[in-house]
Amino acid sequence: MTGAIIEISQLTKQFKSKEVVHKADLKIVKGEIFGLIGQNGAGKSTLLKMIGGLMYPSSGEIHLFDHAVGENHAYFERMGLLIEDPGLFPHYSAYENLDLMAISYGLKDRSKHINELLKLVGLDGSNKTKVKNYSMGMKQRLGIAIALMGSPDVLILDEPINGLDPQGISEVRKLILELNKTGMTIIISSHILEELSKVATKYAILHHGEIIEINSKEELLLKCEVRIEVEVDKASLAIPILEEHLNINNYKVISDRTLYVYDTHVENHQITKVLVENGVSVQSIMKHKQSLEQYFLKRTRAEGDSHD
Template sequence: MTDCMIEICGLTKMYKSKTAVRNADLKIYRGEIVGIIGRNGAGKSTLLKMIGGLVYPTSGELHFFNRAAAGEQSFFERMGVLIENPGLYPNVSAYENLNLLAMAYGLGDRNAAIEKLLQLVGLDSKNTAKVKSYSMGMRQRLGIAVALLGSPDVLILDEPINGLDPQGIVEIRQLILELNTAGLTILISSHILEELSKIATKYVIIHQGEFIEVLSREELQQRCEERIELGVEEARAALPVLERELNITKYKVVDSRTVYVYDENIHIRQIVKVLSEQGIMIDSIAKHKQSLEQYFLERTESAGERHD
């Protein structure tokens, strides 16, 4: 995964006196699923609209496939976009919705392409029911099919599971993973952060229009990984004991008095026992596991304090 599909450099969008997105920098590589995390009004939709060509940035640059996007509408045609509610014709079937749009796009061999898309998103091309009778999940599936018309390289989804029941969430999640396996690069925003953690390979935390952190799945897992947080008088005195007596090698020295131990086979009582036997005072010790929501709230709250 080395091909840079999209690069944004200093991307900013202002609406009169309000800055929706400020100096955003990001590289998106082929095959990634990039999760955009932020509260309501954080700038997620505006960011996705700029990347998808629906909104012009106030300043900054967009690069697609290592070329500047300015004046190159063909780049945006290689993207499938589903932002907010899908624009569907309510009084015709799913097939007719796609057929009308395919004709507008000038696509050849429409029937085969539509059959394939409906099968891909789990809808029946023979179903003549009008879209206005569809469930929320079925509309989302059809909206994704619309975004996939023209075989894009990048799929942009803004809150695709918002308002869905648990079964609908599972179905959309599976669909996104299947599309990614088939080769699509995907950008997705969601308020359901634990659900996003099941599919994203990279995370962007945005707050008040600014990127406050960009991290990989592995980095996030490490930060939210279960650990024993150990507070001692001197970390440098405790570490040789932990290594020698308990064979602990996976740890992190946070500061001169704090050590994080990442070893699911080690129990708190073992650490207390060996350190006590060596006369090393323990100030505190506790098991800790942080959820994605907790991590997100901590990061955005600290960023909010800096803005105040």
């Protein structure tokens, strides 16, 4: 093991002739908010169910907290899960829902623990409103409270913002960040990369059951940054000209012939003009700009083409 509290190796799940997850490898370190991004049907829920102990893999290995685990292993109890439906009792209040769960856990000081959880997720323990009258955001926060009932080390959330309005999304996002500040490790799946990027510190892209890419937040943002890519005969000759004539200071030398310009006050034609006028031949120049969502779609389309 390598310091990861969750590590999966070649994890595969097959239902009859359909392989839903194919040889997935990933490591999750304590304190991370690990984002699992994939289109609907990519295998996200199945992968999370295997990590959380709700589904046994067809093949592969799961290591939790430096221990290899099998079916019905005790280490799965250190996971709090909200996958698909939170399973709320619609005719009971939030407190009553949590009380039933606390009884099943055998908790002694149930009332104190329940009120602490409700306060944590922004709900009122004295509110007698039935859950069936809650907004989607309130139901989702109550579902997270239920997942936290056993004081887990890891919280697994499958599409927690799906179907929420902007206020509900904001509430759940704030809650996730607050929980992470306490040191909790969180795995969160979504098909909306732009929203996931507001909380996650690391990402895995899942496509057709395969993990095709893993990036840190910094690596992902670097791939989506705005820049002008310039290819010239010799970058060392171009740099002083750009600095002197166009006041370009924010750049990166990629190779002897390529440099990236990050200054936003210049345009492609200005760079081309000043370089040519000063004897530097420009082989190519283009502006690189894409949103996180565009990057995700580009990666999954490329993989889709390779599967065809």
